Amino acid sequence: MGASGISIWQLLIVLLIVVLVFGTKRLKSLGGDLGGAIKSFRKGMTEAEKAETELSSIGEEISTSTEEEISTSTEEEISTSTEEEISTSTEEEISTSAEEKISTSAEEKISTSTEEEISTSAEEKISTSAEEEPSSNDEDNQHH
Numbered sequence: 001m002g003a004s005g006i007s008i009w010q011l012l013i014v015l016l017i018v019v020l021v022f023g024t025k026r027l028k029s030l031g032g033d034l035g036g037a038i039k040s041f042r043k044g045m046t047e048a049e050k051a052e053t054e055l056s057s058i059g060e061e062i063s064t065s066t067e068e069e070i071s072t073s074t075e076e077e078i079s080t081s082t083e084e085e086i087s088t089s090t091e092e093e094i095s096t097s098a099e100e101k102i103s104t105s106a107e108e109k110i111s112t113s114t115e116e117e118i119s120t121s122a123e124e125k126i127s128t129s130a131e132e133e134p135s136s137n138d139e140d141n142q143h144h
Contacts, residue, residue, distance in 0.1 A: 019027065 022030070
C-alpha cells in the first residue's frame with residue numbers, strides 16, 4: 001500500500017488509462033510544457049530575488065545619501081545661522097561699545113571744557129575785579 005492508502009497496482013492502472021486516453025505523443029508534449037513552465041517559474045523567482053536585492057541596496061544607498069545630505073544641509077544651516085547670530089551680536093556689541101565710548105568721550109570733553117571755561121571766566125573776573133578795586137580805593141582815598 002502507498003502513502004495515501006492507494007496501492008501500486010491501482011496507480012499503474014490509472015497511469016495505463018491516462019496513456020490510452022491521451023496517447024504518448026500528447027503526454028510527451030504535456031510533460032515538456034509542464035517542465036518548461038516549472039523552469040520559467042524558477043527563473044522568474046530567481047530574477048525576482050535579484051531585483052529585490054538590487055532594490056534593497058538602492059534603497060540603502062538612497063537612505064544613506066539622504067541622511068548625509070540632510071546632515072550636511074543641517075550643519076550648513078546651523079553654521080550659517082550661528083555666523084549670522086555672531087555677526088549680528090558682534091555688530092550690536094561694537095555699536096553699543098562705540099556709542100558708549102563716544103558718549104563718555106563727549107561727556108569728558110564737555111566736562112573738561114566747561115571746567116576750563118568756568119576756571120578761565122572766574123580768573124578773568126577775579127583779575128578784572130582786582131584791577132578795578134585799587135582804582136576805586138584810590139578814588140575813595142582822594143575823597144577823604
